[in-house]
Amino acid sequence: MDFFFRPRGLAIVGATANRKKGGYHILYNVRQGFEGNIYPVNPRYREIDGIPCFASIMDVPDPADMAILFIPAPAVPELALQCARRGIRGVIVESSGFSEVGAEGRSFQDALRRIAAETGLRIWGPNCMGIIDTATRAVFSFVSPSIWEDELVRGGVSLVVQSGMLSGGFLMDAITHGQAGFSKVCSLGNKVDVNECDVLPYLIHDPATEAVGLYLESFADGRRFMKICRQSDKPVVVLKGGKSPEGSRAALSHTASLAGNHGVVRGALDQAGVIEAVDFKEMIDLCVGLTGAAGWKRAREGRIAVVTYTGAGGILSADFMQGTGLSLADLSPPTLEALREIYPPWMPPGNPLDLWPAMERQGPLRALSVALKAVCADPGVDGVLLHAFVGGAVSYVDLEEAAETAYSAGKPLFCWLLGRHSQVQGFKESARQLRIPVYGELSRAVKCMAALFRYKKNRRDSKG
Amino acid sequence: MDFFFRPRGLAIVGATANRKKGGYHILYNVRQGFEGNIYPVNPRYREIDGIPCFASIMDVPDPADMAILFIPAPAVPELALQCARRGIRGVIVESSGFSEVGAEGRSFQDALRRIAAETGLRIWGPNCMGIIDTATRAVFSFVSPSIWEDELVRGGVSLVVQSGMLSGGFLMDAITHGQAGFSKVCSLGNKVDVNECDVLPYLIHDPATEAVGLYLESFADGRRFMKICRQSDKPVVVLKGGKSPEGSRAALSHTASLAGNHGVVRGALDQAGVIEAVDFKEMIDLCVGLTGAAGWKRAREGRIAVVTYTGAGGILSADFMQGTGLSLADLSPPTLEALREIYPPWMPPGNPLDLWPAMERQGPLRALSVALKAVCADPGVDGVLLHAFVGGAVSYVDLEEAAETAYSAGKPLFCWLLGRHSQVQGFKESARQLRIPVYGELSRAVKCMAALFRYKKNRRDSKG
Numbered sequence: 001m002d003f004f005f006r007p008r009g010l011a012i013v014g015a016t017a018n019r020k021k022g023g024y025h026i027l028y029n030v031r032q033g034f035e036g037n038i039y040p041v042n043p044r045y046r047e048i049d050g051i052p053c054f055a056s057i058m059d060v061p062d063p064a065d066m067a068i069l070f071i072p073a074p075a076v077p078e079l080a081l082q083c084a085r086r087g088i089r090g091v092i093v094e095s096s097g098f099s100e101v102g103a104e105g106r107s108f109q110d111a112l113r114r115i116a117a118e119t120g121l122r123i124w125g126p127n128c129m130g131i132i133d134t135a136t137r138a139v140f141s142f143v144s145p146s147i148w149e150d151e152l153v154r155g156g157v158s159l160v161v162q163s164g165m166l167s168g169g170f171l172m173d174a175i176t177h178g179q180a181g182f183s184k185v186c187s188l189g190n191k192v193d194v195n196e197c198d199v200l201p202y203l204i205h206d207p208a209t210e211a212v213g214l215y216l217e218s219f220a221d222g223r224r225f226m227k228i229c230r231q232s233d234k235p236v237v238v239l240k241g242g243k244s245p246e247g248s249r250a251a252l253s254h255t256a257s258l259a260g261n262h263g264v265v266r267g268a269l270d271q272a273g274v275i276e277a278v279d280f281k282e283m284i285d286l287c288v289g290l291t292g293a294a295g296w297k298r299a300r301e302g303r304i305a306v307v308t309y310t311g312a313g314g315i316l317s318a319d320f321m322q323g324t325g326l327s328l329a330d331l332s333p334p335t336l337e338a339l340r341e342i343y344p345p346w347m348p349p350g351n352p353l354d355l356w357p358a359m360e361r362q363g364p365l366r367a368l369s370v371a372l373k374a375v376c377a378d379p380g381v382d383g384v385l386l387h388a389f390v391g392g393a394v395s396y397v398d399l400e401e402a403a404e405t406a407y408s409a410g411k412p413l414f415c416w417l418l419g420r421h422s423q424v425q426g427f428k429e430s431a432r433q434l435r436i437p438v439y440g441e442l443s444r445a446v447k448c449m450a451a452l453f454r455y456k457k458n459r460r461d462s463k464g
Numbered sequence: 465m466d467f468f469f470r471p472r473g474l475a476i477v478g479a480t481a482n483r484k485k486g487g488y489h490i491l492y493n494v495r496q497g498f499e500g501n502i503y504p505v506n507p508r509y510r511e512i513d514g515i516p517c518f519a520s521i522m523d524v525p526d527p528a529d530m531a532i533l534f535i536p537a538p539a540v541p542e543l544a545l546q547c548a549r550r551g552i553r554g555v556i557v558e559s560s561g562f563s564e565v566g567a568e569g570r571s572f573q574d575a576l577r578r579i580a581a582e583t584g585l586r587i588w589g590p591n592c593m594g595i596i597d598t599a600t601r602a603v604f605s606f607v608s609p610s611i612w613e614d615e616l617v618r619g620g621v622s623l624v625v626q627s628g629m630l631s632g633g634f635l636m637d638a639i640t641h642g643q644a645g646f647s648k649v650c651s652l653g654n655k656v657d658v659n660e661c662d663v664l665p666y667l668i669h670d671p672a673t674e675a676v677g678l679y680l681e682s683f684a685d686g687r688r689f690m691k692i693c694r695q696s697d698k699p700v701v702v703l704k705g706g707k708s709p710e711g712s713r714a715a716l717s718h719t720a721s722l723a724g725n726h727g728v729v730r731g732a733l734d735q736a737g738v739i740e741a742v743d744f745k746e747m748i749d750l751c752v753g754l755t756g757a758a759g760w761k762r763a764r765e766g767r768i769a770v771v772t773y774t775g776a777g778g779i780l781s782a783d784f785m786q787g788t789g790l791s792l793a794d795l796s797p798p799t800l801e802a803l804r805e806i807y808p809p810w811m812p813p814g815n816p817l818d819l820w821p822a823m824e825r826q827g828p829l830r831a832l833s834v835a836l837k838a839v840c841a842d843p844g845v846d847g848v849l850l851h852a853f854v855g856g857a858v859s860y861v862d863l864e865e866a867a868e869t870a871y872s873a874g875k876p877l878f879c880w881l882l883g884r885h886s887q888v889q890g891f892k893e894s895a896r897q898l899r900i901p902v903y904g905e906l907s908r909a910v911k912c913m914a915a916l917f918r919y920k921k922n923r924r925d926s927k928g
Binding site: 104105144243281311318320357 | 560561568610640705774886905
């Protein structure tokens with residue numbers, strides 16, 4: 001798979017000088033970050049934007065181990081064959097018009113399948129959006145060049161998406177909203193040859209990847225997929241499309257996927273230690289939660305201290321924990337004693353720990369500092385769910401100190417955040433760097449925290 | 465209740481010149497927008513920020529029909545009694561230190577209850593954050609004055625929150641993220657006298673309110689509350705705190721609420737036509753969905769056309785509809801014929817309607833315009849779920865035209881939005897003004913759309 005992610009030379013078949021077309025976007029995107037050789041292929045041009053353009057893939061010089069094909073579907077099989085003859089090792093077919101559109105398209109896709117089987121050429125796609133790698137800044141995709149106007153935020157989350165358009169839009173949304181940092185985003189499309197069983201192991205072995213989220217409409221080889229997941233030392237999150245009869249019918253016309261019975265799938269995923277997401281952003285949120293527990297070495301129970309500025313948030317936190325394996329920790333007598341020192345005498349501290357009276361008395365920063373140290377030192381506390389607010393002049397949280405406190409205690413710290421729009425982004429960015437997962441909806445924070453504890457427990461159990 | 469929302473004269477007992485204190489914030493906030501008479505009361509000052517300050521509530525001149533009390537809990541009963549003697553009609557007690565903190569606090573709260581019963585003084589709170597009214601710009605609350613740095617976005621959603629700190633933070637988050645426009649936000653606290661059965665009817669009769677969301681930890685009078693909801697001609701959404709045993713225990717120490725058995729509550733809410741939310745932001749999202757269907761007069765079935773740029777979004781939309789009462793509409797032959805004109809011949813249009821091939825052919829604006837007109841004209845389509853994306857230079861949606869198309873057809877248009885952070889806000893703002901509900905997570909969009917159809921169906925059924 002490495003030649004897909006880090007080719008030495010890359011041909012772009014269907015490159016064009018028309019700036020409105022995907023064939024130009026691919027060339028533009030590749031040039032922004034990719035450091036290997038770039039070979040546009042299109043008989044209509046001698047050069048595009050100053051780069052020599054080749055009439056045929058056969059004319060492309062060495063080194064050239066990968067090609068992106070962005071030409072009409074009927075022409076794709078012949079070009080793929082030429083690539084194989086030329087010694088190209090893998091092609092990403094980003095054109096659509098294959099099995100997803102009916103009988104004729106299916107014949108082109110069948111031809112591609114035969115070519116892969118007969119020549120050994122690896123074929124990624126068709127009907128896909130290619131690869132985005134934030135570490136190498138390789139954008140092998142027709143995604144809008146406007147993606148470069150924002151920083152490609154690096155991080156530990158890699159995605160595999162069996163969809164074309166979504167991956168680009170989804171990624172831009174997630175990156176610019178500070179939802180996560182990413183390693184590699186892979187859009188698989190119709191999976192004529194390369195599928196999740198090829199890409200997932202590559203990502204599991206990728207040092208920059210800490211968790212993998214997959215949106216799949218079908219499993220190319222369910223048994224093998226489950227085995228890969230079971231053996232993975234990194235969390236795998238799956239969002240399955242086509243769970244309902246109507247969704248399943250729609251999947252057939254999207255990526256020609258047969259979705260299967262989801263009850264069976266769910267059981268298999270669970271047994272393989274896979275975390276199931278129900279929606280797109282939740283998939284990323286779960287990945288963030290599962291990678292966001294720096295310093296958390298030992299697996300423990302899910303006894304949580306909830307530190308809040310709002311009683312209502314404390315109550316709903318407890319409600320959301322029900323049935324997830326998380327519970328409110330019983331704070332020990334020494335912890336309660338340490339907390340009483342910052343509270344007014346009329347207010348007994350408890351869990352959820354409504355910190356407001358202590359904040360009024362001690363100032364928010366000192367109250368939170370004492371409270372976090374106290375609950376993190378408590379052997380009966382396995383993790384902390386902090387409710388934070390940003391807005392106005394007063395800072396309620398010293399994130400660095402909070403991360404340090406949780407980190408030294410080896411306890412995961414999760415955060416539910418409300419606040420002014422203009423200040424929320426900065427908080428999220430700092431928290432991301434400190435590996436504190438942050439969520440805007442409280443139920444989501446609890447769900448992702450529960451997923452982390454359940455994942456760690458499963459790993460512990462499976463190791464005996 | 466009107467004297468709480470629109471007093472002619474307002475005393476602020478516990479006003480202070482110390483800008484860091486809540487007693488100053490209240491005065492500051494009241495002065496920003498309230499146009500009636502303002503009377504700070506504090507024996508330690510002759511004036512605060514140039515406004516004459518009174519030593520006692522008895523010295524306050526007419527007209528004075530409401531007072532906010534922000535003084536230590538032990539002093540509150542005596543002051544409330546003085547207010548009653550002075551002819552004040554209602555007080556909002558924003559201090560904490562009552563039933564939520566134990567026996568001594570409970571005695572103060574009991575005293576307040578007796579005073580209300582014996583004198584007829586209406587007492588709002590204690591342990592609450594008061595009232596924010598975006599229409600009159602009345603902020604009767606110790607919420608941080610930084611709330612004025614953002615626009616108080618007016619709109620049809622009113623909230624009733626049985627919590628102190630949350631309401632302010634929650635509101636700032638919702639307003640600055642463009643989640644909704646608001647009419648009145650009411651923080652009820654411990655509900656010693658004024659409760660949801662007083663405030664909800666007032667909001668139902670408030671012309672600026674179109675839907676009411678309530679966060680409640682207990683029902684002061686469940687039977688009466690359900691009756692009010694059943695008779696309401698505006699949607700009511702309830703988020704109940706303390707549904708779990710642990711959450712219920714936490715509610716007891718928050719607002720001294722006995723949460724009760726939620727199975728029973730759920731059945732009663734359902735019978736009363738109340739929509740139940742599971743989380744804070746979801747409560748607002750549901751209110752937005754329930755008020756966001758301008759022009760939708762006739763109640764219809766929930767047959768939805770999904771117009772998307774991503775097949776994966778179409779599939780998950782279908783998955784999320786399962787069991788909600790919504791379903792994918794069968795597009796009629798004339799609709800399909802109209803759609804075929806914008807599609808390439810190899811791509812048969814269907815529902816979900818993956819518009820990407822048509823967008824590539826016709827340009828996104830024209831493709832979407834034709835598609836929306838076609839599905840809105842279809843008698844078998846009751847509503848449209850549009851998947852939108854903003855980012856880069858290309859605009860995919862002419863929101864005004866889309867709203868006009870849906871409005872003239874009398875069909876609700878909901879939107880799932882992904883996009884670049886900097887452009888998402890503007891889209892949401894325009895959509896809010898056009899009454900198109902917009903959601904960032906697809907499952908949320910489907911859930912809120914389903915709530916609207918179910919609500920309309922219930923109303924239709926209950927009218928026979």
